[in-house]
Amino acid sequence: xxxxxxxxxxxxxxxxxxxxxxxxxxxxxxxxxxxxxxxxxxxxxxxxxxxxxxxxxxxxxxxxxxxxxxxxxxxxxxxxxxxxxxxxxxxxxxxxxxxxxxxxxxxxxxxxxxxxxxxxxxxxxxxxxxxxxxxxxxxxxxxxxxxxxxxxxxxxxxxxxxxxxxxxxxxxxxxxxxxxxxxxxxxxxxxxxxxxxxxxxxxxxxxxxxxxxxxxxxxxxxxxxxxxxxxxxxxxxxxxxxxxxxxxxxxxxxxxxxxxxxxxxxxxxxxxxxxxxxxxxxxxxxxxxxxxxxxxxxxxxxxxxxxxxxxxxxxxxxxxxxxxxxxxxxxxxxxxxxxxxxxxxxxxxxxxxxxxxxxxxxxxxxxxxxxxxxxxxxxxxxxxxxxxxxxxxxxxxxxxxxxxxxxxxxxxxxxxxxxxxxxxxxxxxxxxxxxxxxxxxxxxxxxxxxxxxxxxxxxxxxxxxxxxxxxxxxxxxxxxxxxxxxxxxxxxxxxxxxxxxxxxxxxxxxxxxxxxxxxxxxxxxxxxxxxxxxxxxxxxxxxxxxxxxxxxxxxxxxxxxxxxxxxxxxxxxxxxxxxxxxxx
RNA sequence: GCCCCGUUCGUCUAGCGGUUAGGACUCCAGAUUUUCAUUCUGGCAACAGGGGUUCGAUUCCCCUACGGGGUACCA
Numbered sequence: 001x002x003x004x005x006x007x008x009x010x011x012x013x014x015x016x017x018x019x020x021x022x023x024x025x026x027x028x029x030x031x032x033x034x035x036x037x038x039x040x041x042x043x044x045x046x047x048x049x050x051x052x053x054x055x056x057x058x059x060x061x062x063x064x065x066x067x068x069x070x071x072x073x074x075x076x077x078x079x080x081x082x083x084x085x086x087x088x089x090x091x092x093x094x095x096x097x098x099x100x101x102x103x104x105x106x107x108x109x110x111x112x113x114x115x116x117x118x119x120x121x122x123x124x125x126x127x128x129x130x131x132x133x134x135x136x137x138x139x140x141x142x143x144x145x146x147x148x149x150x151x152x153x154x155x156x157x158x159x160x161x162x163x164x165x166x167x168x169x170x171x172x173x174x175x176x177x178x179x180x181x182x183x184x185x186x187x188x189x190x191x192x193x194x195x196x197x198x199x200x201x202x203x204x205x206x207x208x209x210x211x212x213x214x215x216x217x218x219x220x221x222x223x224x225x226x227x228x229x230x231x232x233x234x235x236x237x238x239x240x241x242x243x244x245x246x247x248x249x250x251x252x253x254x255x256x257x258x259x260x261x262x263x264x265x266x267x268x269x270x271x272x273x274x275x276x277x278x279x280x281x282x283x284x285x286x287x288x289x290x291x292x293x294x295x296x297x298x299x300x301x302x303x304x305x306x307x308x309x310x311x312x313x314x315x316x317x318x319x320x321x322x323x324x325x326x327x328x329x330x331x332x333x334x335x336x337x338x339x340x341x342x343x344x345x346x347x348x349x350x351x352x353x354x355x356x357x358x359x360x361x362x363x364x365x366x367x368x369x370x371x372x373x374x375x376x377x378x379x380x381x382x383x384x385x386x387x388x389x390x391x392x393x394x395x396x397x398x399x400x401x402x403x404x405x406x407x408x409x410x411x412x413x414x415x416x417x418x419x420x421x422x423x424x425x426x427x428x429x430x431x432x433x434x435x436x437x438x439x440x441x442x443x444x445x446x447x448x449x450x451x452x453x454x455x456x457x458x459x460x461x462x463x464x465x466x467x468x469x470x471x472x473x474x475x476x477x478x479x480x481x482x483x484x485x486x487x488x489x490x491x492x493x494x495x496x497x498x499x500x501x502x503x504x505x506x507x508x509x510x511x512x513x514x515x516x517x518x519x520x521x522x523x524x525x526x527x528x529x530x531x532x533x534x535x536x537x538x539x540x541x542x543x544x545x546x547x548x549x550x551x552x553x554x555x556x557x558x559x560x561x562x563x564x565x566x567x568x569x570x571x572x573x574x575x576x577x578x579x580x581x582x583x584x
Numbered sequence: 585g586c587c588c589c590g591u592u593c594g595u596c597u598a599g600c601g602g603u604u605a606g607g608a609c610u611c612c613a614g615a616u617u618u619u620c621a622u623u624c625u626g627g628c629a630a631c632a633g634g635g636g637u638u639c640g641a642u643u644c645c646c647c648u649a650c651g652g653g654g655u656a657c658c659a
Contacts, residue, residue, distance in 0.1 A: 011659045046658055111657085127586050130655075161657055179589065188587050188655095196657040203659050227588055227654040250589085253652070258595055261610080337652065381596095384608090388597060392607045411597075413590045414652060421596065421609045431622075469621035494619090541618045548619065556620030 004036035004217040008062075008069075009207070011043040012054035015356035015365070016061055017341050018417070019222060019254040022382045026251060027220045028067045029383070029405035039214060040072030042083045043207070045200045052359050061353040061367075065375050066398060079214040084206045091201040094209050094239070095162050095194055103238035104194060106160045107131075107141035108153055130190035133168040162195035164204075164235065172230040176248045177218075177407045184230040192231055204228065208235045211246055220249040220407075223414075224338070249407055252386045253414040256343055259335040261418065263307035268348045273301045275346050280330050288323045299327055310335070339417055341365075349419045353378070372472030373422075374441070377429035381422045385415040395428055427471040435463045442476045449477035451484050458483070461566045465558040479557065483567055486575050487553025494555045495583060498545035504580050506532070506543045507550060511576045520569045522561040529561070550579030 008024040010016055016024075031038035040062075042055055059074050071077025081087055098104035109117075114131070117139065121129045136143055141163070142150045154160065170186045194205040201209070211219060229248055236245040263269055277297045281288065288296070303313050314332045316325055334346065344351035344365050354367035368378045380396055388411070389396070389404040396404065430438070442463055443453045453459065462483050466476055513528045529547075533540045548560045551572065557563065564572045 009659095013659070043659065049658060107657095114656090122585080125585085128655090129586080159657095163657095176589095182588075184588070190655080193657050198657075200657090202657070207659095222653095223589070224653055224659090230588090252590085255652075260594060264610095384596065386596095390598075392598080394596095394608060415597090416595060418595050418609065424609060427622095466621095468623090471621095498619095539618080544618065554619095558620090559617080560619085 004034045005215045006031050006218050007039040009041040009043050013049040014051050015352045016058045017351045032402045037070045040069045042073045044085045105142040107163050108160050109139050132190045159197040161193045163191040174233045178410050189230050216246045219246045223250045223253050226250045254339045255414040255416045257417050259310050260307040269304050372474040373426050374429045377426040381425040435460045438463050445477040482552040490553045503546035522565040526561045550576045
């Protein structure tokens, strides 16, 4: 079999989100497994939505993930250029080809005329409201105008678009690797614009021409494209390329998390109430006046505080005043459906692989990288949202994913994102990483927190003690403080509960016993402690808790004897003395 | 409105005509660690509804309901 060629083709309209990363990942896994080629193509045919820095961001983020390409905008290659804005001449040529073949036509309709047409159809109760085999007869295009007039208009430089001429009433059948056979009547497909009046192609045209020219064998993309797949099939047909048409693979969508799971977090709930109220007031500033704000706020608050009846509360009621209808709609949109770029900011979890700073507003959106995720944990979790290996394996590194991935195990329905599960993956990856592998990552975190990082052997010991109790990389820095400096404060609650009048005596005794020890290791330290407890006939907790308090100042962390070993004799004894002096 | 896709525990999913419907996350209980976390053991929890087809349907077909996507000179 021929080696497959696949591509990931984002548009630089902002940062890539998780769904995009997953699409890139599936393309990558497939290409690597099959020994095929993976191309990164940038689909920047919409000048209006271009966002500076987005392309660089996409490349950087994919790079962090470890998703590598064979050809692309950042690598070059034989099939380039890989940026669609640099391929205008190519598209023009192919559009002309279609016009010559009678498969496409010029259209001169203005926006107003198009709107009028849609309104007319809606009023008439028509099922479709599109430019199609029926309506094109009433519009200004090269099918209704005389050849002379068309020529005159073109020569005069009138703005025009080129539309595909969709054939009337044919069954468009195609095979999707995930959905199997899909059939759509061509009457449901409209005469989509292929070439815009700015001379640039639309997605549909550029996509088909590029995929054809770049020898793409499999189009692996999100399900949001499924409805336009018939158009794409018809385009291949119009060009006469149907025999080399790529295979279609439409991936199930990544959906917003279960609202109930988000609402568990009370702090987040309060924050979300404010945010959503603001967003709503802004969005509906025309319909809802500012003095309704408090009503909206309390409605939002009400809905969010009752996650179990969530869906019920958002059902519309005939008697609802206008603002309430809008609010219900708005909240529904905010909590259900496809995961969107805004969700990270309002639902309290990252949707982007890496932090993104909006070039216009300067606002920052959180990314998984900065949140302390290991890239492969992130990808592993993502891989399982819409695909599974068919056995009970869940933790799979990249090699294993490449080995097990298969198109026929992609699931059919959208997958709700679950932050808890994502966290669990990261935790597992940290736990299962060797101390050495973690070293550079932890070092980076410690540097950010301005903690000493020069002593690798110390760091390795610290990592060994902390990695079992950490879910995210930055937590290493948060917890490592005890290894780099004496406690400055003592947890008040623990002092009250566990520090007794006799604690001083016990710790002084322990201080003496430890001081006399020939070897400063966890086990002998523990033995000395046990001897003390036995001789004085007390409970170990009576000494252990004050000891932990003395060494770290906080109620939890790794085993006290391990901590003592790592921080060393001098620091340990000093901390005991200090605590005894301070707490009496 | 119209078109397309989908529907197994709260969530991600296994199942491809006969199963005590399996696993994972979350949650709960217990054990270990006299802290926290880890680990281990156990538990709660699902085939959307109605018709067919069949000796037998979670599994195949149809309808309904529900969910999702699309419906731009955006991708």
